[in-house]
Amino acid sequence: MSNTPILEFDAIIVGGGGAGMRAALQLAESGNKTAVLSKVFPTRSHTVSAQGGITCAIGSEDPDDDWRWHMYDTVKGSDYIGDQDAIEYMCSVGPQAVYELEHMGLPFSRTDNGRIYQRPFGGQSKDYGQGGQAARTCAAADRTGHALLHTLYQANLKAGSVFFSEWFAIDLVKNAHNAVVGVTAICMETGEVHYIKARATVLATGGAGRIFQTTTNALMNTGDGTGMSLRAGFPVQDIEMWQFHPTGIAGAGVLVTEGCRGEGGYLINRDGERFMERYAPNSKDLASRDVVSRSMVLEILEGRGVGDESDHLLLKLDHLGAETLHSRLPGITELSKTFAHVDPVKDPIPVVPTCHYMMGGLPTNVHGQGISLDKDGNDRIIEGLYAVGEAACVSVHGANRLGGNSLLDLVVFGRAAGLHITDALAEGMDSLEASDNDIDAALSRLNRWNNSSACGESIASLKKELQNCMQFNFGVFRKEEPMQESMRILSDLRERISNACLTDKSKLFNTARLEALELDNLLEIAEATAICAEGRKESRGAHARDDYQERDDENWLAHSIYDPQKKQVGKRAVNLKPRTVDPFEPTARSY
Amino acid sequence: MTIRMTRPGRSGILDWLIQRVTAVIVAAFIVAMLVWLLSTGDVTYAAWKGLFATAWMQSFTLLALLATCVHAWIGMWTVGTDYIQTGNLGKYAETLLFLYQLGCALVLIFYLLWGINILWGN
Amino acid sequence: MQVSVYRYNPEENTESRMQDFNLEIPRGKDLMVLDVLELLKEQDASVTYRRSCREGVCGSDGVNMNGRNGLACITPLSDVVKGDSLVLRPLPGLPVIRDLVVDMGQFYKQYEKIKPYLINDEPPPSQERLQSPEERSKLDGLYECILCACCTTGCPSFWWNPDKFVGPAGLLQAYRFLADSRDTATEERLAALEDPFSVFRCRGIMNCVSVCPKGLNPTRAIGHIRNMLVKRVI
Numbered sequence: 025m026s027n028t029p030i031l032e033f034d035a036i037i038v039g040g041g042g043a044g045m046r047a048a049l050q051l052a053e054s055g056n057k058t059a060v061l062s063k064v065f066p067t068r069s070h071t072v073s074a075q076g077g078i079t080c081a082i083g084s085e086d087p088d089d090d091w092r093w094h095m096y097d098t099v100k101g102s103d104y105i106g107d108q109d110a111i112e113y114m115c116s117v118g119p120q121a122v123y124e125l126e127h128m129g130l131p132f133s134r135t136d137n138g139r140i141y142q143r144p145f146g147g148q149s150k151d152y153g154q155g156g157q158a159a160r161t162c163a164a165a166d167r168t169g170h171a172l173l174h175t176l177y178q179a180n181l182k183a184g185s186v187f188f189s190e191w192f193a194i195d196l197v198k199n200a201h202n203a204v205v206g207v208t209a210i211c212m213e214t215g216e217v218h219y220i221k222a223r224a225t226v227l228a229t230g231g232a233g234r235i236f237q238t239t240t241n242a243l244m245n246t247g248d249g250t251g252m253s254l255r256a257g258f259p260v261q262d263i264e265m266w267q268f269h270p271t272g273i274a275g276a277g278v279l280v281t282e283g284c285r286g287e288g289g290y291l292i293n294r295d296g297e298r299f300m301e302r303y304a305p306n307s308k309d310l311a312s313r314d315v316v317s318r319s320m321v322l323e324i325l326e327g328r329g330v331g332d333e334s335d336h337l338l339l340k341l342d343h344l345g346a347e348t349l350h351s352r353l354p355g356i357t358e359l360s361k362t363f364a365h366v367d368p369v370k371d372p373i374p375v376v377p378t379c380h381y382m383m384g385g386l387p388t389n390v391h392g393q394g395i396s397l398d399k400d401g402n403d404r405i406i407e408g409l410y411a412v413g414e415a416a417c418v419s420v421h422g423a424n425r426l427g428g429n430s431l432l433d434l435v436v437f438g439r440a441a442g443l444h445i446t447d448a449l450a451e452g453m454d455s456l457e458a459s460d461n462d463i464d465a466a467l468s469r470l471n472r473w474n475n476s477s478a479c480g481e482s483i484a485s486l487k488k489e490l491q492n493c494m495q496f497n498f499g500v501f502r503k504e505e506p507m508q509e510s511m512r513i514l515s516d517l518r519e520r521i522s523n524a525c526l527t528d529k530s531k532l533f534n535t536a537r538l539e540a541l542e543l544d545n546l547l548e549i550a551e552a553t554a555i556c557a558e559g560r561k562e563s564r565g566a567h568a569r570d571d572y573q574e575r576d577d578e579n580w581l582a583h584s585i586y587d588p589q590k591k592q593v594g595k596r597a598v599n600l601k602p603r604t605v606d607p608f609e610p611t612a613r614s615y
Numbered sequence: 616m617t618i619r620m621t622r623p624g625r626s627g628i629l630d631w632l633i634q635r636v637t638a639v640i641v642a643a644f645i646v647a648m649l650v651w652l653l654s655t656g657d658v659t660y661a662a663w664k665g666l667f668a669t670a671w672m673q674s675f676t677l678l679a680l681l682a683t684c685v686h687a688w689i690g691m692w693t694v695g696t697d698y699i700q701t702g703n704l705g706k707y708a709e710t711l712l713f714l715y716q717l718g719c720a721l722v723l724i725f726y727l728l729w730g731i732n733i734l735w736g737n
Numbered sequence: 738m739q740v741s742v743y744r745y746n747p748e749e750n751t752e753s754r755m756q757d758f759n760l761e762i763p764r765g766k767d768l769m770v771l772d773v774l775e776l777l778k779e780q781d782a783s784v785t786y787r788r789s790c791r792e793g794v795c796g797s798d799g800v801n802m803n804g805r806n807g808l809a810c811i812t813p814l815s816d817v818v819k820g821d822s823l824v825l826r827p828l829p830g831l832p833v834i835r836d837l838v839v840d841m842g843q844f845y846k847q848y849e850k851i852k853p854y855l856i857n858d859e860p861p862p863s864q865e866r867l868q869s870p871e872e873r874s875k876l877d878g879l880y881e882c883i884l885c886a887c888c889t890t891g892c893p894s895f896w897w898n899p900d901k902f903v904g905p906a907g908l909l910q911a912y913r914f915l916a917d918s919r920d921t922a923t924e925e926r927l928a929a930l931e932d933p934f935s936v937f938r939c940r941g942i943m944n945c946v947s948v949c950p951k952g953l954n955p956t957r958a959i960g961h962i963r964n965m966l967v968k969r970v971i
Contacts, residue, residue: 064787064789064797065797065841065845065884067795067796067883067884068789068790068795068796069795070789070790070795072790072794072883073790073792073794073795082864082865122865123861123863123864123865126865127855127865127866128854128855129854129855129914129917129919129920131873131880132865132873133870133873134868134869134870134872134873135870136869137867138867138868138869139864139867140865164880167794167880167881170794170881170883171880174880178853178855179854181849181853181854182854213834213840242789242791243789243790243791244789278791278792279792355794358793358952359792359793362792362793362811362813363792482779482782483782484778484779484782527782527783528782528783530746530748530749530783531748532746532747532748532834532835533785533835533838534785535778535785535786536782536783539782626931626932626933626970627930627932627933627934627935627936627937627966628931628937628963628966628969628970629970630933630937631937631963631967632967632970693933693938696898697894697897697898697938698897700897700898
């Protein structure tokens with residue numbers, strides 16, 4: 025029998041990053057009893073690491089800019105599997121969402137006439153690709169994510185949101201009708217376990233870059249919400265689509281913003297050649313990220329890499345001059361000195377494509393409502409469950425996200441979910457209470473770790489094996505056989521992880537337990553990634569296969585959808601019906 | 616907590632300004648005395664007595680004395696509220712702080728009265 | 738290398754102790770202190786500390802390394818190790834929860850006290866509020882704070898009066914909003930800071946400046962606040 029203490033809210037938001045806090049703000053300002061649960065103090069969430077900016081057609085750099093051009097770029101960037109209704113919503117609502125951030129106090133950089141500064145970013149164009157490079161990314165120097173996250177936290181303080189800082193969500197609680205009615209969670213400081221009951225549960229847990237050995241992601245990016253929803257039997261969509269950012273600092277994995285290339289920096293190989301001119305004659309270094317990353321890997325594979333091992337390339341910035349670097353890219357200058365021992369004012373930064381972003385996630389509609397498929401393959405709303413931000417797959421990024429669209433995704437869909445939940449709560453949104461068994465089920469994996477007895481393998485070494493497996497087999501280029509081998513390795517790892525033990529079982533601030541619980545989530549996502557990557561037999565966006573090198577619109581102009589119960593990959597239709605504009609038909613994608 | 620908290624109307628800005636103004640007064644007094652000492656070849660009892668017989672010197676000295684007392688009071692109060700804490704001294708900290716402040720006040724009042732007595736006594 | 742780590746878990750022992758580890762540091766590589774902590778945690782999973790971004794922007798891993806506050810993830814061993822030993826302690830001046838994890842509650846309370854959000858009761862325009870690059874540049878060196886608490890926990894005035902002195906981090910943010918051309922609550926903000934503790938316990942010893950991992954200067958910001966307060970009464 026469960027005697028777990030219960031805390032009750034209208035809405036519980038799991039994750040205190042940009043998306044979660046934007047949703048919380050909307051809910052708190054509407055007077056709903058809202059709580060944000062976050063495993064770190066909210067301003068330490070990974071949104072803080074976003075650098076370059078938030079892309080949005082506010083028409084500051086170009087008064088004629090049009091959100092439809094932004095929509096075109098995003099659809100093209102997604103390699104045509106972004107849902108066009110969702111992209112339309114994001115690009116058209118975007119300006120309002122950005123102005124709201126400014127009104128909250130976000131310290132955007134400014135143009136001479138006092139408007140928000142916008143810089144060029146990859147994959148941006150004017151006039152549906154016909155008018156040359158656009159400058160559409162609103163920036164606060166190269167610390168936009170930091171400025172955005174702190175501003176949202178501050179706005180939530182003002183609105184009086186309730187925060188459960190340093191609480192870790194264990195699993196979703198489902199009732200007899202398969203509706204989500206909250207989460208079980210552990211307070212790290214005391215080790216106490218609670219059932220947080222809520223009429224709406226919002227997953228805003230971000231990405232899971234830590235399934236890879238090298239990533240720009242924070243150490244805590246373990247996809248906890250995605251892991252929870254997979255364990256609850258809900259699907260993930262397009263999870264094989266992992267973005268490799270062209271410029272992670274070689275050896276360290278730390279991100280160097282695309283804004284560097286937006287401000288005029290470019291990549292060079294060992295011969296000092298600006299090689300992107302060969303791969304993308306028009307956009308050059310500002311082609312979309314999948315294109316640049318593939319080009320870089322090809323350069324390295326063809327022996328034109330830099331360094332003793334010829335394993336990286338160089339990002340040249342010195343020609344921009346010290347003043348531009350200090351005013352527009354101060355954070356990069358700092359990171360580069362710390363992690364590459366290079367001062368970009370004088371020397372180029374060693375960079376290599378590095379895992380950066382999870383395009384996939386829980387499929388949702390534009391209101392953030394989670395979707396699963398019924399047995400006939402039709403969409404079915406998951407009652408009580410929402411997802412926003414990187415954890416969700418709305419899908420606005422499709423097979424490849426454009427730089428600067430992530431922060432926009434966070435605020436637009438965080439806000440949209442908040443609006444929808446407010447309406448739904450007002451209309452009455454009650455479902456069956458969770459039974460003690462339902463709550464106990466959501467505590468079972470915690471109990472397993474707590475009761476694990478002496479055994480061999482350590483959590484740290486199992487995690488390393490998992491990360492190695494993903495790093496070597498699911499990188500920029502993918503091959504059938506290694507992927508199939510990985511599926512076996514991962515299924516073996518599942519067995520070994522279920523026998524691993526927790527050596528430290530103390531209650532107070534037990535980070536060893538936290539890492540064990542995170543490992544469960546990493547495993548769920550790694551396995552889903554492997555199965556979907558193997559299953560999508562084409563190359564599209566970030567998913568490039570040696571054995572299927574072409575895009576196959578006939579068979580795969582579709583979302584992949586992964587069923588965690590059957591461990592199978594299926595298809596879900598892409599939305600090609602925007603409401604106010606004509607759809608963008610798939611064409612060959614060149615930059 | 617009243618002794619630790621500020622008196623009604625007491626402001627940090629005023630304290631801060633008073634500290635600076637009183638410091639200037641005391642410094643000016645010291646400089647004036649040094650100048651007098653150096654410029655007066657033979658510092659005799661008569662010369663000394665003569666100096667303090669003038670009304671302006673009596674006023675200046677009284678001003679410097681008052682400034683010293685006020686300066687010291689604010690300074691000692693600040694030091695006391697820094698270091699006399701329950702965190703390091705336990706539950707008697709508040710009583711100790713009260714006694715310390717009382718001690719400081721008595722000493723300063725004594726000095727002030729003594730100074731006035733020296734200046735205008737006899 | 739010998740690494741000495743402050744250990745405290747009240748579940749096991751009411752006393753804290755220092756535990757020594759001998760670590761082989763790979764040659765030719767200048768590890769960060771966080772890398773060392775990760776190596777220790779592989780040896781002993783119970784070693785407890787906070788960390789997240791590992792690139793100096795989230796502010797989780799403020800610790801005291803050989804007597805100096807800083808972020809473990811961006812502090813190379815070559816910067817802190819003297820001789821062949823490294824002593825790791827929690828940030829001073831806050832209660833310890835476990836090992837290197839301190840209770841940041843008091844620090845956050847001081848941050849909240851200064852109303853760290855833009856106040857402007859005029860209805861916002863349909864677009865952004867305009868701000869010139871010059872006005873915006875006043876926020877440089879202020880908004881970048883990551884709330885790691887290295888400065889505030891390195892400040893003796895905060896050690897003595899953690900409940901009344903706002904501390905360098907909070908005051909830096911107070912000035913961030915005082916300096917923002919879009920904020921209209923200057924008078925209200927100054928009124929809340931004029932008591933003898935909130936701002937005036939700063940003695941300008943600049944410990945905060947010397948430890949700030951982001952190279953910010955809270956002492957200068959405090960000076961600006963003091964000037965504004967003084968101008969207000971004169």
